[in-house]
Amino acid sequence: MTLPEAVSNPDSTKSGKPLHILLAMCYLLHRTGAEMFTRDLAMWLRRRGHAVTIFATAFGDMANELRFASIACVTDLADMATRPDAIVGSTHQETVRALMHFHDVPVITICHDRSDDHGRPAQFAQVARHVAVDENCAERLVHEFGIARERIELIQNGVDLARFPRRGELPTKPRTALVFSNYASHDSQLEEIRAACVQRGLSLDVIGSGTGNHLPDPAEALGRYDIVFGKGRCATEALCTGNAVVVLDPVWGMGEMVTAANVAHSRRWNFGRALLVRPITRETVGAELDRYDSQDAAHAASWMRATGGLDVTLGALEDCVRSAVLQHPVIEVPAGQRTEEASRYVADWIRRGYPSAAHVNIASLHQHVAGLQQSFNEHQHMYQARIEQLEAQAMRQQAETRLQIEQARADADARISEAEHKTHQARAELAQLQAQLREVYASRSWRVTKPLRRISTLVQSNAPRS
Template sequence: MTGRPLRILLAMCYLVHRTGAEMFTRDLALWLRRRGHAVTILATAFGDMADELRHASIACITDVADMAARPDVIIGNTHHETVRALLHFHDVPVLTICHDRSAEHGRPPQFSQVVRHIAVDENCAERLVHEFGIEREHIELIQNGVDLSRFLPRTPLSAAPRAALVFSNYASHDAQLEEIRAACAERGLTLDVIGSGTGNHLPDPAAALGRYDVVFGKGRCATEALVTGNAVVVLDPSSGMGEMVTAATVAHARRWNFGRALMTRPITRQNVMAELDKFDAQDAGEAAAWMRANGGLDATLCALEACVRRVTDGREIIAVPAEQRAREMARYMDDWIRRGSATTAHLGLASLHQHVAGLHQALNDHHRAHQTQIEAWHAESQRQSEQAAALAVKLQAAEAALAAASTAHAALSARLDEAGSRLANAERQALDNTASMDARLREVYASRSWRVTAPLRQISTFIQARVQRP
C-alpha cells in the first residue's frame, strides 16, 4: 500500500440478502482492511454477513453516532445512508457509487461534500448525467470485479451442454421460470435455480457454478459465472433477457455490467431456445479468459482505492458555508418528505425481505424433504422392479428348463416304449423258438431212429464214464 492508512466509512442501506451491491460492499470492506485501512460499515440492518465482517476486524454500526473517530473519507453506496453519514461528519469528503439505474438507493446525494461520483457501468453513468445533471467528466467508471481466488476456473465445457442454472435472487416459481425450464427440457438440459427468491440461497456459490454448462444471470451473477468458465445468457426474471455472451460481445456487455440495458426481449421458450442453440464451448472459453483478465476484484478495488487517494489528497476538510449547507439540507428534507421516511421504509423492507426469505427457505426445505422422500420411494420402487425383473428372468429360465426336461422325458419315454416293444417281440420270438425246438425234440424222441440208436448211446455213456474214472 502506498500512502498512510485511512479511516474509511462505508454507507450501505443493509447487508442482508447478498445482492450485487451488498456483496460489493462486503468485498470492498474486506479488501480495504487487508490493505491496512480502518473500515467501518454503516447500514440500517445487518444479516449474517456482520459476523464475517466483524471477525475480520471491520466495525458494523447502525447509528453513525457510534463511530467516535472522524473518518478520512465516506464511500456512499446508497442514498439515505450516505446522507446520514455526511450530515454527521459534515466536513469529510464523500465519494458516492451508483449501483443501479432505477432504484431509489441509486440516487446521488446532492451535497457539496460529494467530491466524486462513481458509476459501476454505463447505464448508471447515464442516470447520473440525464437525471441529476452531473457532467460526464465528473463521473468515474469503475466496474464490479470478482474475487478470482474464490471463483476458480471450471473444467473445460463439453461440446454439448447438459446442465443449466438460473442464478438470481429475483427468480421465483413463476411463468418466466417455467418458460426457461420448458426451453431447457426441450433442448435436453436439466435446470436448477440458485437465489433467495426461490428459497435456495447459497452464501458461497463459487463451488456450485462449476457443475453447470449454461448460466442465466445478470450483473454480478453473470460476472461470477463468466470468470468460472460457464456459457452465460444475460437474463433476469425481473427484467427480461438479452443474448448469449460471446468472445466478440463480452467487452461491450461488461461495460453495461451484463445488466438491464442489454435485456430488451421478453423471456419466452423460443427466445431461450434460440440462445441455447448458440452454445459454443470454445467461444465460451475465450469469453471466460477475457473476463478473468479484465474482471478481477483486485483491479476494481485498486482503481477505487486510487480514486479515494485522489479524493483525500489535499481535501482533508471540506468547508461548506452555513447558507449553502442550509439550502442543501432544505432540498434533501423536501425530497425526504415527498418520498416518505427512507429509514423506516428500509427497516420495514429489510424485515419483510428477511421474513419472505425465511418463508422461501422453509418452503424450499419442505420441498427438498418431500423430494428426498419421493426419490427414496422411487429408488425402492426401482429396486423392487429390478428384483421382480430378476425373478421373471429366473422364472423364464426355470420354465425353459422344465420345458426342456419335459421334452427329454417324452423322448426317453418314447425310447423306453420302443425298447419295451422290441423286448416283448424278442421275448415272443424266444418263446416261439423254444416251443419250436421242444416240438422238434419230441419228434426226435418219438422217431424210430432214436429208438434204434438207444443201445449205442448207452455204450457211449458207459465208455465215457470208464475213461473219466482215475
C-alpha cells in the first residue's frame, strides 16, 4: 500500500510548532502496559507544549488525572471541535474509527501485543508509520500482515524516571521479593514462587489487580523490595527503580534473571512473552533467585535508566509524529480507494464478529469491576491499617507493662541489695567487736585484776543500804 501524494501545508509543517495529537486507545481502566503508555505519552506530549486529546471507549480514574493536566478525554469523536494534526493509535478499532472520522489526517499505529486483536494494525492509506514496541510485535506486523520490516520503527515503552526514583543499594543477601503483575492470582503458580522464596528466607508480596492489591502508583512500593518478578512494563519499572528482576508472568511462564549481560537483549524483546520459555516451578524460580548479584543488578539498572526514560523513548515517537506530519500534513485519499478500504474493514469486522455494543458493555463492566476491586482494596487497606494500629497499641501497652515490671523488679533488687549491704556491714562490725573482746580477755591486765574485781563485787554486795 502506497501513500498518496502529500499536500503542502507550510503552516503545519513548520519545524518545532506545537501539534494537536489525537491518541486512540480502547479504554483507560486497568493501568495495563498499553494504557499506562498512553497516559505517559499524553502527559509527556502535554509537557512538551502539544495539545493532546485521548479517544477511548471508556475511562476510569485516570480521566480525572489527565483532565487535571489539561488533556481532553472523549468517548465520541463528534465532540472534537477541531481537526488534529496527527493520530497515534494504540488499538485497532479505535484507530480505525479515528481515521475514518478524520479522513485526511496522517496516522501512526502502534502494535503493543503479539496476539491480541487490539494489536492488529490499521491498514489504510492514511497510515504513515507503523511502530512496534518490541521485536516480537515487529515480527507480527511482518509475518501476519505483510508489512515490510523497513516500514516498521521499533520504539519501546519508557518509564517516567521522576516517578520511579532509584532505590538505595541492594543488600548483598536479598530479604524481600515481589510479584508485580495484574495477572497474578492465588493459585498454584504463585505458591511455587512463594515456596522458592521461603526456602531462601525471602518474604514475598504481590501487587496487582488479580489479587485485589491494585496500586494506582506502585513507584513508592517498589523501593521496598530487593527482587521483583514481572514482565513488560512491570519489569521495566522495577529495573529503573534498581530492583533485581526475574522476567516472569504467572500466566505465560518465566524467563531469566535480568543481568548486565542480557539486559539489552531482554529489553529489545520488552522483557515479554518471547522470553517466557520455562514453566514456573519452585526449582526454576529458585535457580534464578540463586543468580542474585547486587552489583550486577545495579549495572543492569544503570543501563535501563540511561536508555529507558521517557525523554529517550517518547522523544523518538515525537520525532516519528513530526516526520509524518512534515511529509504528509494532509492525506487526500481518492473516494474510490477510501470506499474500498472501508468495505474491506467492515467485511473483516463482520467476519470476526465485533459487536460494538457488546464492547461498550464489556468496557463498562470492566470499569465497574475495577471500581469494585479498588473499593475492596481500599477497605482492605483501611482494615489492615486499623489492625496494625491496634497491634501497635497492644505492643505499646505490653512494652509499658514490661517496663513497669522491670522497674519494680529493679527497685526490689536495689532494696534487697541495700539490705544485704547493711547486713554485711553489721556482721563486719560484730566480728570486729568480738575480736576486740577476745583481745581484752586474753590480755594480762584482765587476769591480774580479776581477784580485785571479785572482792569489789563482794564489798558492794555486802555494803549497808541506806
